[in-house]
Amino acid sequence: MGPGVILTLLFIVTPFVLSIFLSFTNQRLVPNLNIPTEFIGFRNYERVLGRPDFWNAFGNTGLFVALIVPIQGAIALGVAMLINSKLPMRNLFRGVFFIPTVMTMVVVSVIWAVLFRIDGFFNQFLDLLSFGMLGPVDWLTNEMTAMGSLILLSAWQGFPFQMVIYLAGLQAINPELYEAAKVEGSTSWQTFRHVTFPSLRNTHVFIVIATTILGFKLFTQVNLLTQGGPQGVTETVVQLIYQNGFQQGKVGFASALSVVFFLTVLLISIAQRYFLTNEETK
Amino acid sequence: MNNGFASVARLTLAVFILVVVLAPIMLMFATSLKGDEQQILIDFGTWRAFWVSPGDISLENYRQVLSDVQAPLLRFLLNSAVITASVVVVGIFVNSAVAFSLSRLEFKGRGLLLAVFVSLIIIPMEALAVPLLLMMNRVGWLDTYQVQIVPFIAHPFSIFLFYQFFTKLPRDLDDAAYVEGASPWQVYWGLALPLSLPVIATVAILQSLEIWNSYLWPLMVTRGVEARPVSLALAQFFGTPPPIWGDVMAFSVLMSLPVLLVYLGFQRWFIQSAVNAAIK
Numbered sequence: 378m379g380p381g382v383i384l385t386l387l388f389i390v391t392p393f394v395l396s397i398f399l400s401f402t403n404q405r406l407v408p409n410l411n412i413p414t415e416f417i418g419f420r421n422y423e424r425v426l427g428r429p430d431f432w433n434a435f436g437n438t439g440l441f442v443a444l445i446v447p448i449q450g451a452i453a454l455g456v457a458m459l460i461n462s463k464l465p466m467r468n469l470f471r472g473v474f475f476i477p478t479v480m481t482m483v484v485v486s487v488i489w490a491v492l493f494r495i496d497g498f499f500n501q502f503l504d505l506l507s508f509g510m511l512g513p514v515d516w517l518t519n520e521m522t523a524m525g526s527l528i529l530l531s532a533w534q535g536f537p538f539q540m541v542i543y544l545a546g547l548q549a550i551n552p553e554l555y556e557a558a559k560v561e562g563s564t565s566w567q568t569f570r571h572v573t574f575p576s577l578r579n580t581h582v583f584i585v586i587a588t589t590i591l592g593f594k595l596f597t598q599v600n601l602l603t604q605g606g607p608q609g610v611t612e613t614v615v616q617l618i619y620q621n622g623f624q625q626g627k628v629g630f631a632s633a634l635s636v637v638f639f640l641t642v643l644l645i646s647i648a649q650r651y652f653l654t655n656e657e658t659k
Numbered sequence: 660m661n662n663g664f665a666s667v668a669r670l671t672l673a674v675f676i677l678v679v680v681l682a683p684i685m686l687m688f689a690t691s692l693k694g695d696e697q698q699i700l701i702d703f704g705t706w707r708a709f710w711v712s713p714g715d716i717s718l719e720n721y722r723q724v725l726s727d728v729q730a731p732l733l734r735f736l737l738n739s740a741v742i743t744a745s746v747v748v749v750g751i752f753v754n755s756a757v758a759f760s761l762s763r764l765e766f767k768g769r770g771l772l773l774a775v776f777v778s779l780i781i782i783p784m785e786a787l788a789v790p791l792l793l794m795m796n797r798v799g800w801l802d803t804y805q806v807q808i809v810p811f812i813a814h815p816f817s818i819f820l821f822y823q824f825f826t827k828l829p830r831d832l833d834d835a836a837y838v839e840g841a842s843p844w845q846v847y848w849g850l851a852l853p854l855s856l857p858v859i860a861t862v863a864i865l866q867s868l869e870i871w872n873s874y875l876w877p878l879m880v881t882r883g884v885e886a887r888p889v890s891l892a893l894a895q896f897f898g899t900p901p902p903i904w905g906d907v908m909a910f911s912v913l914m915s916l917p918v919l920l921v922y923l924g925f926q927r928w929f930i931q932s933a934v935n936a937a938i939k
Contacts, residue, residue, distance in 0.1 A: 480915055
């Protein structure tokens, strides 16, 4: 086990401790001889929490999460229920529906960039639906639509992962519960509302937490398609870490951002533990 | 409700979702096979963006991206393959060995070490990227294979998956082997590791996708073409205006094809590993 422990210490524990340490310094990526590296106390944190661009990025990331979690979750559950029902060729459908999740986000972004073009599919579709009254919209550079466009392509890429987890959850529901509902003469909606949905409680908790954490890491799509624009409406926390730490070489400041980012993810995970243990002790 | 009607409705809905899932992928394939860039731009606004008539199929874009000396695609694919395979193969041995020790060997601080590994799962790579970049810069590892391999071999989540599997293996098996005079190493190598094939598959699939698709880290640590992985190469190819869509899509196809082919061959394993990762 030696190599595993050494590698973990070197490449996970050390950078983690280093990020906390560096967050209290004005360390730069390329040392500037005129500005010696020194401890600056909590100044990085004051700047992180005091600057509007952090709160903007944090808010955008939060908005992305708040929208994608229910949208993607609902799609995933709906499609999982469809596959779980008496559907012919369900294995074929399940196999094809899973494909977007194995596609690289870079490729997905490239393809959707075409769909979002000013002369692209979505604008033609909008034109058709509105009989030429609306559009064309420049989806990725319009403040109103940029975030929504990112959510749409992210949901397309991400929903199959949640779908297969919901599917496993659905298959674990005791069939007797459905029998009982049938005997009582429940409608499909009542069965869903009182049997299916509550039986998936732990699956819901996992899906919500996992999607939230994935959502907080939002970077690739933004970096490729909008670079945080227009007017900063798609700026995210990881994009901010990248810009400050790598592009501008402000390692100290970016480390403080990283620590705040880590604490956010940690809080979400603690919430998960809390909800799951609550269920077990009931 | 009428049963026949319900099943027709379900099938219709399933076909609709199928179209939504496949259309963007069709667009990628169709565009990559169209030789005329002007026609591609015209097609983007119509349903023909998702289709190419068999008579118009041209491999010109593929010929172009494969012969581009500025952006040697085969080199990028090779880089990604070497990096991914190294992380996955070495990772399987390293992580399973840690998990085996944690589950089977008695030593001081075992419980603490296990707790440390479990808590490390939560640290996102994105939070470590900047300090790790500083470290790698200091040791002069930028623009190399090892900077994309070595930091990602030890993987607490994989250790956890192996650990869970090993604790469920009946002790009687090892005891029998020990009675016959086997060493812990022999039990690990000859018994535990061969039995853990399902976990190996899960770990291999999850880590391959993570490494093959990684973007933030290579963006920070590679500059030249020597060690650049294909995901980053595609991003840079796409980001250099004006994009030549036929070439960009041929590039995308060549990057996606290896993963899609492996997926088609091992579909059940892929879906199972997503589920295994969730139900821990």
